[in-house]
Amino acid sequence: MTPWYERCYRWAQTNIADKDAERYDIPWWREQWKRTAVQAVIVNCAGARITFYPSKFPLQRRNLFLPDRDLFGELATAAREDGIAVVARMDSGGVTEEFRKAHPDWLTRTRDGNYGNSPCINSPYREEYVTGIFNEAIQRYQPDGFADNGGLGGSVLCFCDRCARRFRDDRGKTLPPKVDFSDPLYREWLRWSQTRILEVWDLNNQVTKAGGGPDCLYLGMVRKFQDNAREIARRTPLLLMDSQSRNDEGSFRENADEARYLHSLVGWNNVVTEAMSMTHHSHGYFRVASDPPAEARMYLLSGIAGGWQPWYHHIAAYSEDRRQYEIAPPVFQWHKKNEQYLVNRTPVATAGVLRSDLSSVFYARGAAPQLIQTPYRGIVHALFRSRFPYLPIHIGDMEREGKNLSVLILPNLGAMTDAECDFIRGFVKQGGALFATGMTSLYDSDGEPRKDFGLASVFGVHIEGPLPDRMSFAAPSKETYLRIPKGRRHEALVGFEGTDILPFGGLLTGLRVDSGRDILLRDEQTGMPALITGSYGKGRFVFLPADLDRRYGMDPQPDHARLLGNLFRWAAGDRIPFSVEGPGYIGSYLYRQPNRLILHLTNGTGTDSGDEIMDQNFPVGPLKIKVKLPADVRGGHLNFLVAERSLTLALRTGSIVEFEIPRLIDHEVVVIE
Numbered sequence: 001m002t003p004w005y006e007r008c009y010r011w012a013q014t015n016i017a018d019k020d021a022e023r024y025d026i027p028w029w030r031e032q033w034k035r036t037a038v039q040a041v042i043v044n045c046a047g048a049r050i051t052f053y054p055s056k057f058p059l060q061r062r063n064l065f066l067p068d069r070d071l072f073g074e075l076a077t078a079a080r081e082d083g084i085a086v087v088a089r090m091d092s093g094g095v096t097e098e099f100r101k102a103h104p105d106w107l108t109r110t111r112d113g114n115y116g117n118s119p120c121i122n123s124p125y126r127e128e129y130v131t132g133i134f135n136e137a138i139q140r141y142q143p144d145g146f147a148d149n150g151g152l153g154g155s156v157l158c159f160c161d162r163c164a165r166r167f168r169d170d171r172g173k174t175l176p177p178k179v180d181f182s183d184p185l186y187r188e189w190l191r192w193s194q195t196r197i198l199e200v201w202d203l204n205n206q207v208t209k210a211g212g213g214p215d216c217l218y219l220g221m222v223r224k225f226q227d228n229a230r231e232i233a234r235r236t237p238l239l240l241m242d243s244q245s246r247n248d249e250g251s252f253r254e255n256a257d258e259a260r261y262l263h264s265l266v267g268w269n270n271v272v273t274e275a276m277s278m279t280h281h282s283h284g285y286f287r288v289a290s291d292p293p294a295e296a297r298m299y300l301l302s303g304i305a306g307g308w309q310p311w312y313h314h315i316a317a318y319s320e321d322r323r324q325y326e327i328a329p330p331v332f333q334w335h336k337k338n339e340q341y342l343v344n345r346t347p348v349a350t351a352g353v354l355r356s357d358l359s360s361v362f363y364a365r366g367a368a369p370q371l372i373q374t375p376y377r378g379i380v381h382a383l384f385r386s387r388f389p390y391l392p393i394h395i396g397d398m399e400r401e402g403k404n405l406s407v408l409i410l411p412n413l414g415a416m417t418d419a420e421c422d423f424i425r426g427f428v429k430q431g432g433a434l435f436a437t438g439m440t441s442l443y444d445s446d447g448e449p450r451k452d453f454g455l456a457s458v459f460g461v462h463i464e465g466p467l468p469d470r471m472s473f474a475a476p477s478k479e480t481y482l483r484i485p486k487g488r489r490h491e492a493l494v495g496f497e498g499t500d501i502l503p504f505g506g507l508l509t510g511l512r513v514d515s516g517r518d519i520l521l522r523d524e525q526t527g528m529p530a531l532i533t534g535s536y537g538k539g540r541f542v543f544l545p546a547d548l549d550r551r552y553g554m555d556p557q558p559d560h561a562r563l564l565g566n567l568f569r570w571a572a573g574d575r576i577p578f579s580v581e582g583p584g585y586i587g588s589y590l591y592r593q594p595n596r597l598i599l600h601l602t603n604g605t606g607t608d609s610g611d612e613i614m615d616q617n618f619p620v621g622p623l624k625i626k627v628k629l630p631a632d633v634r635g636g637h638l639n640f641l642v643a644e645r646s647l648t649l650a651l652r653t654g655s656i657v658e659f660e661i662p663r664l665i666d667h668e669v670v671v672i673e
């Protein structure tokens with residue numbers, strides 16, 4: 001039989017608030033599970049604040065209202081009777097004041113000997129206490145798995161005796177005196193600490209599987225831009241993310257982006273699911289009130305388009321705002337009806353946008369939001385605006401994924417290993433295209449500066465003069481401009497015929513450019529090269545030392561999107577599998593299954609690019625779609641899964657199918673067979 005974690009495509013979570021012990025209406029919720037066709041529920045089991053069953057551990061605080069009610073047990077039994085998998089929610093990250101007083105020696109310590117608020121990862125809390133709770137819950141209830149909401153700790157430099165001893169035993173060294181990325185001893189501690197987190201993850205899985213059987217998984221929440229997500233994905237067949245709304249993800253399109261990233265880590269035939277809030281969470285928190293239905297629905301739909309298996313979240317078991325209970329049912333019923341097209345599929349993309357934990361940790365040195373995440377978000381926003389098909393991937397997977405991609409995009413990946421630089425050189429030499437920005441490859445695997453770019457031979461660009469300060473890319477905007485040099489204009493500058501300058505906002509560093517490369521833009525004041533293109537081997541490259549990706553991530557200036565879009569298309573040549581024409585803020589995502597293509601379209605017009613909460617849809621259309629057919633797809637039959645209509649086409653010559661969507665309200669899915 002297929003294990004539960006491979007067949008649960010629709011999830012529900014009703015968080016249990018204190019008062020819910022008295023008012024949890026289990027028959028009502030069973031009806032709601034049925035209305036939403038959910039296959040797995042996440043139920044609060046044990047946590048720092050409250051434990052929802054009569055635990056024998058005296059420090060696990062019981063519910064104030066009905067301390068003896070076994071709410072977890074009642075819910076688990078009800079779900080089981082309805083054929084629904086039960087995932088026990090844990091909260092192992094924090095502990096109560098009472099707990100801290102009982103076990104001060106389990107807490108982290110500062111160098112001065114002061115106690116922190118959280119247990120140390122190397123204390124018995126992790127290896128004995130929490131694992132004891134897993135075993136108790138397994139013996140009582142046999143849950144299908146555990147979802148741990150808290151982090152495992154380990155990222156704080158702790159000076160307790162256990163940490164000192166363990167680091168000495170493992171690495172033969174004393175603890176580093178402080179957080180200092182330029183100190184090799186600190187970097188060694190950090191790498192050791194990252195390993196410890198994964199060891200504890202593995203330990204938890206050993207315990208839950210030993211007690212609950214091989215399918216009883218320990219699962220933690222992955223967060224956006226978490227720098228060990230790939231390591232975790234190698235250890236689990238199912239990824240859970242907590243990013244409940246646009247408050248967490250920034251936009252509908254980023255919700256889709258995150259689903260695609262996690263699928264690229266764990267595989268497209270595995271389940272990735274994300275808590276999506278039905279209560280007011282999207283801009284500020286009013287968590288008893290319903291989210292405006294259009295907003296929460298669009299968050300669900302954009303997530304499904306990106307590949308999340310949907311999971312709805314309510315903050316408590318009862319609310320007087322009943323509107324929140326009507327959002328999920330139609331979406332989840334539609335999902336159930338069309339499930340075969342929404343799982344076990346692979347994306348079709350031209351470009352891969354690379355993420356790198358090495359750069360986030362060792363190049364950014366605590367400034368990843370400014371130096372890494374903002375350039376990434378700017379690049380993917382510009383790709384979205386250009387309707388350019390891309391896939392977010394981890395740099396460690398570029399060898400596997402690169403075989404199906406024409407362009408690799410490196411948004412300010414400051415730190416790269418020599419092997420990563422070698423792979424990129426080979427990729428371009430053999431005909432792939434490279435798009436790199438900022439300080440990409442200027443730092444080594446420790447985040448220490450190189451003398452020149454690791455990819456200097458591809459760019460034909462070299463550092464001249466002193467190295468730039470890595471934090472110069474976090475500086476606020478200035479009124480600076482870029483100039484288009486006189487003479488023949490490059491095709492990537494199409495649309496800018498009426499201007500010789502473009503808004504910039506940043507400052508450039510000293511660079512020397514080899515002959516044979518095109519300098520498309522220069523700093524208007526200093527003349528420094530800002531945008532360089534050319535060829536290397538059989539491939540093309542774009543190098544953009546001007547941080548227009550980061551600028552676009554901070555402040556979406558349309559000229560920057562147009563320029564970036566032009567450059568993506570120039571780099572790709574004709575290797576773009578589909579196009580969507582027509583005005584609107586449209587997301588488009590193409591997938592393959594054997595003998596068919598599946599195209600998702602989402603409409604965020606009027607809200608997704610701004611601060612508004614969606615409370616109505618702004619329909620767009622007609623949209624003109626062209627899709628290149630692979631050899632195994634005939635393309636004569638189109639099925640529109642939202643409009644519930646189908647279309648048979650007399651196929652034109654060649655391998656392109658063309659059709660129109662007359663009106664797009666919120667989303668459409670077109671199956672091409």
Ligand SMILES: [Zn+2]
Pocket residue numbers: 107108109120121122123158159160161162163164
């Ligand atoms: Zn410690």
